[in-house]
Amino acid sequence: MKAVRFSVFGGPEVLEIVDVPDPRPGPGQVRIAVRAAGVNASDWKKRAGLMDPELPQTLGHEAAGVVDELGAGVTGVAVGDRVFGFTAEPAAQAELAVLAHYAPVPPALDFATAASLPAAVETATRALDRLGVGEGDTLLVNGASGSVGGAAVQLAVARGARVIGTGSAPNHEHLRSLGAEPVAYGEGLTARVRALAPDGVDAALDVAGSGVLPELIALAGGTERVVTIADFAGAEAHGVTFSRGDDGRVLHALDEIGGLVESGRFTPPDVRTFPLTEVAEAQRLGENGPVRGKIVLVAG
Incomplete structure (x- = not known):
């Protein structure tokens, strides 16, 4: 072949x-x-x-x-x-x-x-599982407009969570279509997120690896409420969980995504x-x- x-x-x-x-x-x-x-x-x-x-x-x-x-x-x-x-x-x-x-x-x-x-859905599901995201939680996704970030937004919304997603301005309408409340990248991120969630967020997922783990930790109230899939060095430096596929894939993600697609809850x-x-x-x-x-x- x-x-x-x-x-x-x-x-x-x-x-x-x-x-x-x-x-x-x-x-x-x-x-x-x-x-x-x-x-x-x-x-x-x-x-x-x-x-x-x-x-x-x-x-x-x-x-x-x-x-x-x-x-x-x-x-x-x-x-x-x-x-x-x-x-x-x-x-x-x-x-x-x-x-x-x-x-x-x-x-x-x-x-x-x-x-x-498969890769995007499994990665997003694994991170959400490790953060324990569920009904009534507020989740911040840093880097929400890519394939993994977009999957994380939609899967969290399907679990009943509120999602705030970072992205560039041209992607904000796309993020809204996925169910996220968009905020811009860059300096002032913490203030922009707190304008939407004054008490911070329940959990934060870093997909972009853009060096904002300290801000995510502050917004989520501790390192145990933050997961990154993109910043290995930052995870080690700040005591945050770095999630990778070789430490155990979450295979129920494949079984569940079909129903979400067919019901219109996942695009x-x-x-x-x-x-x-x-x-x-x-x-x-x-x-x-x-x-x-x-x-x-x-x-x-």
Whole structure:
């Protein structure tokens, strides 16, 4: 099968489409014919040599497609079903992929939109779970207009929380459409948030990693009420929880998102698609600047 791979570290030009052996599903896993695979910041960090040291590497952790082979013991899914989820290995950007955790594609979604959901929805759900966000809470999301931030806003609103979200002025109407009360980034953030929530907030989630953890701690009333997914150094410096996928994914997120989509309580991000063969251009776009929504590679 064809797959994205790189054998040296460098810029997007090191990415290749190569032939690799077809993967086989293990117990409890399914193999899919990949129709779409998400592109994430970790892809270009790996390609640049900032994460995993081994070479060569394939890429991609989230995909959507059609089941074409079942592993031992798999029940509740059949060959031909549309599913989306997380791959067993970082190799979703390929013609075939093995999913270790999966759920049915919501009927209203196409494959590209479904492939945009797993990482953002799981990351947001994991953070909300660790903060204990629920009915009646006020949550501050720093960096609310991206794919993870937008997911966090909507999932928190679905739990009955009030959400205040930071974003640039052109994104404020978008944040309102997701259910957040927007505030601007930058100096004076604390005052702007307190204008909306004079007593502060019950919890704060940092998605942007923009160096505002001290302000979030003050607004939330302590380090235990703040989680960051973007500022590892800041988390260590200020005693805040840094949440990452390799310390335990929250897999109920995949099972729950379909119902929220079908009920209209969750709107997936806008999707920008590229053919698998144009993976270098897709990474170049994502790496060179903020992109609202999600970049997805598609078959064909």
